[in-house]
Amino acid sequence: MVALGGGTGLSALLRGLREHVVRGPDRLPTRDRPVSDLAAIVTVTDDGGSSGRLRREHRILPPGDIRNCMVALSKDEALLSRLFQYRFRAGRGLTGHSFGNLFLAALTHVTGDFAEAVRVSSKVLAIRGRIFPSTLSNVHLVATLANGKRVHGETNISRSKIPIRKIELSRRRVRPLPRAIAAIQEADLILMGPGSLYTSVIPNLLIPEIAQAIRRSRAPRVYIANLMTQPGETTHYTLSEHIRAIEDHVGRHLVSYVVANKKQVSPDVARRYRAEGAEQVVADRPNLAKMRVRLIADDLLEEHNVIRHNSPRLASLLLKKFLHAAAR
Numbered sequence: 001m002v003a004l005g006g007g008t009g010l011s012a013l014l015r016g017l018r019e020h021v022v023r024g025p026d027r028l029p030t031r032d033r034p035v036s037d038l039a040a041i042v043t044v045t046d047d048g049g050s051s052g053r054l055r056r057e058h059r060i061l062p063p064g065d066i067r068n069c070m071v072a073l074s075k076d077e078a079l080l081s082r083l084f085q086y087r088f089r090a091g092r093g094l095t096g097h098s099f100g101n102l103f104l105a106a107l108t109h110v111t112g113d114f115a116e117a118v119r120v121s122s123k124v125l126a127i128r129g130r131i132f133p134s135t136l137s138n139v140h141l142v143a144t145l146a147n148g149k150r151v152h153g154e155t156n157i158s159r160s161k162i163p164i165r166k167i168e169l170s171r172r173r174v175r176p177l178p179r180a181i182a183a184i185q186e187a188d189l190i191l192m193g194p195g196s197l198y199t200s201v202i203p204n205l206l207i208p209e210i211a212q213a214i215r216r217s218r219a220p221r222v223y224i225a226n227l228m229t230q231p232g233e234t235t236h237y238t239l240s241e242h243i244r245a246i247e248d249h250v251g252r253h254l255v256s257y258v259v260a261n262k263k264q265v266s267p268d269v270a271r272r273y274r275a276e277g278a279e280q281v282v283a284d285r286p287n288l289a290k291m292r293v294r295l296i297a298d299d300l301l302e303e304h305n306v307i308r309h310n311s312p313r314l315a316s317l318l319l320k321k322f323l324h325a326a327a328r
Contacts, residue, residue, distance in 0.1 A: 002187040006043035009195030011072040016311030021128040038129035039183035048155035067100035073127035140170040184213040193224040225260040231277035240287035262297035
C-alpha cells in the first residue's frame with residue numbers, strides 16, 4: 001500500500017492504517033493485519049515554521065511533514081514519539097523548533113543524505129512502514145493566481161485568498177526518489193490525500209515520473225477527499241472540482257476512486273467554519289460519474305474542537321472496499 005501527500009492529512013491516514021500492518025518483517029499478513037508493506041511518499045515543499053527555518057539555515061529538505069508521518073506510524077506514540085514531537089518554547093535559536101526536526105537535520109549532516117536520515121530515524125521509532133521524500137531536490141512551489149499574479153513559496157500561497165489557477169515546482173526538472181517509484185510500482189493500493197489540494201496532494205504528482213507510475217499501475221488509485229474546503233485554495237470547490245484540478249495539472253484518469261465523507265457537520269461547527277471561509281465539500285456524484293471516477297461515501301467524520309477524519313474508520317473502509325474485496 002502506498003499513500004502520497006503531506007501535512008496533517010497524511011499523518012491522520014497513516015495513524016489509522018498503522019494498526020493493520022503486520023508487526024514484523026517475518027510475519028505473514030492476516031485478515032486483521034492484511035498490509036505487509038505500507039509506504040508513505042511525502043511532499044517536501046514546506047517552507048514555514050521550524051521546517052522553513054532549518055531549510056533556509058542548513059539547506060536541508062523540510063523535515064516537519066516527514067516527522068509527523070514517523071510519529072503516526074510509530075508502534076506506540078509513547079516516550080520516543082512524544083520526544084520527536086516536543087517543541088522548544090524557550091532558548092535563543094531553539095524556540096519553535098521540534099526535537100524531531102532538529103534530530104533529522106543533525107542526522108542529515110552526519111549521514112550526508114536526507115533519505116538515509118529518514119530511514120535511520122524510522123528505525124529509532126520502530127515505525128510500521130516506510131517513509132520516502134518524493135524527491136531529494138530542494139524545490140519550492142510557485143502558484144499562478146486567478147488575477148495573473150505569481151506567488152512563491154507554500155506559506156505565501158496558503159495565505160493568499162485569491163483562487164489558484166496553476167501550481168508549479170520551482171525547478172523544471174525534478175528527479176523522484178527511485179525507492180518511491182519502486183513502491184508505487186509494487187503497490188496493490190495507491191492513496192492520494194487527504195490534505196491541502198494545491199500544497200500537499202498535487203505537488204507530489206507534479207514530478208512526472210511519480211504521476212506516470214501511478215497512471216500505469218493496475219492498482220486502485222484512490223483520492224481521499226477533504227472534509228471541508230480550504231479558504232483561498234479550494235473555496236466553494238465541489239468534490240469533482242478537486243479531481244478536475246488534479247487532472248488539469250497532471251492529465252486525466254489518474255484517479256479511479258474517490259472516498260468521501262457523507263455525514264453532515266453539526267450546525268454549530270459548520271457555522272464556525274463558515275465564518276472562516278470554509279464549508280463542507282459537496283460530493284457531486286453525477287459530475288464524478290462523467291469523469292469516470294467511482295465514489296465511495298461513508299461516515300468518516302470526527303468532531304471535537306476541529307473537524308478531522310476518523311482515522312480508524314477510514315482505514316477500515318479502505319481495507320474493506322479494496323484489499324478484502326480483492327482477496328475474495
